Structure formats: C-alpha cells, structure tokens
Amino acid sequence: MGDDELREKLALWKVEPQIPPDFQRNVWQKIAVGESKPKLSRFGNWSISWLRTPRLASCAIILGGLAGTGLGLIESSQANSRNWKSLEAKYVQSIDPYEHVRTY
Amino acid sequence: MSNPSTPTSMYERTSVRYWLVFTAIGTFAAALIAFCGTNFFGTRDLREIAKAPNGELEWLRREFHLSDAQFAKIAMLHSAYTPVCNEMCRRIMEANSKLDRLVSENHEVTPDLAAAIREAGLVQEECHQQMLAHIYQVSAQMNPADGQNYLRLMKSRVIQPALSSDTAIRAATE
Numbered sequence: 001m002g003d004d005e006l007r008e009k010l011a012l013w014k015v016e017p018q019i020p021p022d023f024q025r026n027v028w029q030k031i032a033v034g035e036s037k038p039k040l041s042r043f044g045n046w047s048i049s050w051l052r053t054p055r056l057a058s059c060a061i062i063l064g065g066l067a068g069t070g071l072g073l074i075e076s077s078q079a080n081s082r083n084w085k086s087l088e089a090k091y092v093q094s095i096d097p098y099e100h101v102r103t104y
Numbered sequence: 105m106s107n108p109s110t111p112t113s114m115y116e117r118t119s120v121r122y123w124l125v126f127t128a129i130g131t132f133a134a135a136l137i138a139f140c141g142t143n144f145f146g147t148r149d150l151r152e153i154a155k156a157p158n159g160e161l162e163w164l165r166r167e168f169h170l171s172d173a174q175f176a177k178i179a180m181l182h183s184a185y186t187p188v189c190n191e192m193c194r195r196i197m198e199a200n201s202k203l204d205r206l207v208s209e210n211h212e213v214t215p216d217l218a219a220a221i222r223e224a225g226l227v228q229e230e231c232h233q234q235m236l237a238h239i240y241q242v243s244a245q246m247n248p249a250d251g252q253n254y255l256r257l258m259k260s261r262v263i264q265p266a267l268s269s270d271t272a273i274r275a276a277t278e
Contacts, residue, residue, distance in 0.1 A: 088167070
C-alpha cells in the first residue's frame, strides 16, 4: 500500500465516539465515592486545610514541650555534675592548707 | 466548578497563616517553658547546697552516705580542724614569703637561705601530717567501704606526690 493510498483511507476514516448517556453522572459518582473514603495522609498529598486544624498545633506544642523537657533534663544533669564537682573542690579546699593558699 | 475543601479565599489563607504562626510560637514557648522549668527544678537542690555556708559538708554527707550521727561527729571534727588548717595556711605563706625574699636577695645558698628552705620543708611536712591525721579521723567515722572511698579520693586530690611549693610562693607574693 502506497503513501497516497494510505492517506486517502485515513481521510475517509471517521470516528464516531458513543458516550453512554449516564457517563457524566458516573464520573461524578466515582469522584464522590473517592472523596468520601478516608484519605491516607501521604507526604505531598496533604490538603492545606489540614494545616489550620488545632490538632496540628496541639501535636507540635506537645512535641515542643517534650523536646524542651528532654533538653532540660540533659542540661540539669550536666549542671548538677558541675555543681557536685565544685562542692567536692570546696571540701578539699576546706581541709587542704595548700588549696587555701592557692585561692588567696 | 471548584473543590470546596481547597482554601482559595483570602479569609482561608489568613486562617492557615494564623494557625502556622500560632503553632510555631506555641511550640517554641512550650519548649522554652519545659526546658527552663526542668532545668530550674532539676538543679534547685544542688544550687541550694552550693549556696549554703557548709555546702561542702553536705556534699560529704551525700557522697559518703553518712548517717546523722556520723555527720555530727565529722562536722565536729571539721570545725575543730578549721582553725588548725587556717594556721597552717598562714605558716605556709609566711615561710614561702621569707624563702622567696631570700632567694631573690641572695646569689648563693647562705645559712639564712638554707634555714628558710628547711623551715618551708618543715611547714610542708607538718601540714601533710595534720591533714592526713584529719583525713584518717574522718574516714574512721564512716562505714568501711565509704571510708575506703573517701581515703582514695582524698589521696588523689590532696596527698599529691609532687606538691608544688611554687604555687604557694606565687600566691603569697601576689
């Protein structure tokens, strides 16, 4: 089959799509069903409206509080260790005359 | 046609921004309050001990698990030893000042300088003896295991094999 022949045949070819009468209704129904299902929150698929829920604020505040408590515990433990060492040094100083002289 | 769940209006965008700002500030404030609170209450006990006039004895009580009776005896020994320690401190300073002066004034070992060296050595020896006697008295009041720990700690902190008298000379002349 030559190119000209093919072109003629293609020109004669007519597509007549037949859309079912309730096609549009079905599409909207499927959309409605999809939206009614609980969405799995996947990264990048979040609805921006979720960001304004108090739940986000509560979670973030609780996490912030926990992080602060954790850091506070670490810091207080280090401060206690320093204070303990300084008390030990104070005791040694109180019984060692050379330590007295050093701190004069 | 628009999806009703998508915020498009100015009001909704402002609302999202408000929540984000509120969340950020709230999180920071919660973290800060928790950090300061934990740190404050976690260190309060030791801060109070450190500020107390006899904080070092309180340290001794806790570190070596002293009972009230043991603590009372050790506190008494400590009170009795304090003037002795102060007197030794004064003598060390005096002896080392004298030694420092004579070392600076002379260019050879004169009898005076030799006597000052001997005197500084004697003071140092006496200090060690007095201090060690006190350490033994204190450890004797403790439970055997704690007493051993106390001796070990004091040996590493106080009874140093190469005690530098230069430190004392510097402190005395400064």
